[in-house]
Amino acid sequence: MTDPDHKGHRQRLRERFRNTGEQGLADYELLEFLLFSALPRQDTKPIAKALLQRFGSFSAALAAPRERLKEIKGLSDISIDSLQAVHAAIARYHRAELNERRLLDSWSKVIDYLQASMEHSSIEQFRVLFLDKKNGLLADEVQQTGTVDHTPVYPREVIRRALELSATALILVHNHPSGDPTPSRADIQMTQKIIDIAKPLGIEVHDHVIVGLRTNVSFRGLQLI
CATH class of the missing domain: 3.40.140.10 (Cytidine Deaminase, domain 2)
Structure with missing residues (x-):
């Protein structure tokens, strides 16, 4: 089961995100946040920090190939799906901005x-x-x-x-x-x-x-x- 301190950390991070948006979270904290649902009983902070250390940046961690993400201790297939879905959503958002537009404009x-x-x-x-x-x-x-x-x-x-x-x-x-x-x-x-x-x-x-x-x-x- 999730211990009270761990549960409290997640709640504090959620409240900070609600109050300040993404600018109130460090890169590793936003990665933690993204992993909460996929890893409900794990401390995601060391995983998030390992991702940044391995790949060098928030964006590179999201875009990393599945086989390299599997090298990070604690990441499951479901949590890798979650990270890759965020990256896909970012790309789709930017692509949607191009629809119905003259690209050269x-x-x-x-x-x-x-x-x-x-x-x-x-x-x-x-x-x-x-x-x-x-x-x-x-x-x-x-x-x-x-x-x-x-x-x-x-x-x-x-x-x-x-x-x-x-x-x-x-x-x-x-x-x-x-x-x-x-x-x-x-x-x-x-x-x-x-x-x-x-x-x-x-x-x-x-x-x-x-x-x-x-x-x-x-x-x-x-x-x-």
């Missing part, structure tokens, strides 16, 4: 969504945002996943999918798990191949964004497009 929200979705991924992902003629979002699709430093990209498959969706513009995105978003020569060459195939078909590549750890780069910003 809401660029900061596009970047918020991409960072939340991709910055802590341990493998490279290549995704495409397919846009209509008013720059509204038709689809957001992960086209390929790869290794820690490489994702195979097939330009003709990207354009084939754009034609299926009747997309008139694309935003290309991939992440660098190293944290450094500097584009490689291969990144630049692949982007140019997609542009070369898309242009005669009336499909514009608006940008290629590389997501790093708490940072990103834009090919258009770097004048590579």
Whole structure:
């Protein structure tokens, strides 16, 4: 059974959250709070602190792969589900902000969504945002996943999918798990191949964004497009 001191700690943390919101809790305390329901009889403070020590930040702990979370003593499958559901909810919230918007008029929200979705991924992902003629979002699709430093990209498959969706513009995105978003020569060459195939078909590549750890780069910003 939960001892009175442990129960009292949880109640005090709940009351502080109700009175002050998230700004009244340290990162480890908010992680504790998220684990309360999944671990009703455990002291979640050491687990929360272990998460921060292992992964380095609140956001990285939420985005950590299941297999690495299983290495944290005290975390059950249900508690891992809870953490990953919070991360999924954050990404979905940011994605919902993009719906019914012209993406080029809401660029900061596009970047918020991409960072939340991709910055802590341990493998490279290549995704495409397919846009209509008013720059509204038709689809957001992960086209390929790869290794820690490489994702195979097939330009003709990207354009084939754009034609299926009747997309008139694309935003290309991939992440660098190293944290450094500097584009490689291969990144630049692949982007140019997609542009070369898309242009005669009336499909514009608006940008290629590389997501790093708490940072990103834009090919258009770097004048590579």
